[in-house]
Amino acid sequence: MASKQPTHEDLLFEQGKEIEEGRSKLFPPKDAGTVIYPLYYEVPDNEFHLRLGASIVTQPAAIGYSEPGMNTNPRVPIRCFPHKHHAGEYFVHFGIDPDNPDDLGGRVEFWVGDGADAHGFTFDKPATIFVPPRVSHLPCVFREVRKPFIHIEWLDAPIWCQGVVVPTVAPGFSIEKPLTKNTPETGKYQTCFKQRVEAELPVIPAHKGKSHIILQHSMKECDIATDFMEINMVYGSGFGWGLGDVIVYSDRQERSLPHRHNVEETYLFIGTDKQHPEDLGGTVEFWMGDGIKEWEHVINRPTFLKVPPNTIHLPLYIKEVHHAFVIASVLNMPVWGGNNTEEFPKRRQFKTRK
Numbered sequence: 001m002a003s004k005q006p007t008h009e010d011l012l013f014e015q016g017k018e019i020e021e022g023r024s025k026l027f028p029p030k031d032a033g034t035v036i037y038p039l040y041y042e043v044p045d046n047e048f049h050l051r052l053g054a055s056i057v058t059q060p061a062a063i064g065y066s067e068p069g070m071n072t073n074p075r076v077p078i079r080c081f082p083h084k085h086h087a088g089e090y091f092v093h094f095g096i097d098p099d100n101p102d103d104l105g106g107r108v109e110f111w112v113g114d115g116a117d118a119h120g121f122t123f124d125k126p127a128t129i130f131v132p133p134r135v136s137h138l139p140c141v142f143r144e145v146r147k148p149f150i151h152i153e154w155l156d157a158p159i160w161c162q163g164v165v166v167p168t169v170a171p172g173f174s175i176e177k178p179l180t181k182n183t184p185e186t187g188k189y190q191t192c193f194k195q196r197v198e199a200e201l202p203v204i205p206a207h208k209g210k211s212h213i214i215l216q217h218s219m220k221e222c223d224i225a226t227d228f229m230e231i232n233m234v235y236g237s238g239f240g241w242g243l244g245d246v247i248v249y250s251d252r253q254e255r256s257l258p259h260r261h262n263v264e265e266t267y268l269f270i271g272t273d274k275q276h277p278e279d280l281g282g283t284v285e286f287w288m289g290d291g292i293k294e295w296e297h298v299i300n301r302p303t304f305l306k307v308p309p310n311t312i313h314l315p316l317y318i319k320e321v322h323h324a325f326v327i328a329s330v331l332n333m334p335v336w337g338g339n340n341t342e343e344f345p346k347r348r349q350f351k352t353r354k
């Protein structure tokens with residue numbers, strides 16, 4: 001039996017009332033909208049390979065801190081317990097100031113592992129943490145918040161699974177005493193943590209002054225990673241991805257072209273204006289499919305977009321920007337792999353580079 005052609009509604013999840021619902025689901029009423037401002041939370045489709053959420057952190061807070069007396073500390077509201085589950089989970093933190101891509105905007109402390117193996121990371125630069133399957137994780141504490149920053153987490157499973165609650169925090173953790181350096185400095189989970197190194201990131205010269213890559217993460221950064229992830233900050237218009245522009249890597253050059261993968265890819269469009277979380281901050285054209293099946297998605301709200309396996313996608317064109325925003329993509333394979341094509345949309349004339 002031929003599989004049903006997915007519709008736009010199957011692939012595109014614009015955020016609107018979900019922001020309100022996510023906010024009320026995540027936080028006790030007293031903290032709603034004041035501690036962390038969620039942009040997205042659960043993907044309302046269990047065929048998605050990811051369960052994914054993004055928040056703007058605006059004040060110090062803790063996730064997964066469960067010691068007795070916790071609730072008496074008004075500075076650090078409880079949200080969930082340290083835990084482990086069968087799927088790997090990614091945690092990504094980065095700043096939203098386009099002029100200072102290396103600045104996280106605060107200091108985060110994140111714990112992986114338990115008992116003698118526990119590893120605490122502390123950082124004030126954009127960073128990714130990959131928690132391998134069946135490994136305890138949390139607390140995650142936002143110790144300082146000088147400027148709002150973004151916290152993204154995604155689980156390599158279609159729906160949230162609490163798994164096994166770990167009733168104690170790591171022995172080196174103290175809510176009152178921030179870590180001053182990673183502990184231990186080397187250890188079992190050292191490779192789970194990757195901080196932004198600008199010199200290692202590719203550059204697209206045609207994007208200069210309009211967008212830059214904040215983070216990339218793949219098996220190259222962490223040899224047990226299962227996904228390829230890229231996060232871009234966008235603050236200009238009249239450019240895009242998949243238009244033939246040259247991408248300059250430290251060791252090679254490639255072109256940004258329409259392509260397909262044999263696995264699913266998820267795009268996130270995240271606004272950074274905490275006063276207007278329902279607004280993306282710009283307008284994006286996203287093209288998917290080829291020939292008579294080609295579709296144009298116009299995106300101007302925070303949105304998840306799913307690209308099914310073997311589906312041609314791009315260009316992604318930034319038409320207008322009135323507030324900086326973030327485009328993130330997560331490809332369900334450990335390093336980028338796909339087949340490029342020079343077939344651009346037929347219904348839309350883009351200025352493309354050969």
Ligand SMILES: [Fe+2]
Pocket residue numbers: 083085089137
């Ligand atoms: Fe988790």
Ligand SMILES: [Fe+2]
Pocket residue numbers: 259261265313338
């Ligand atoms: Fe792709």
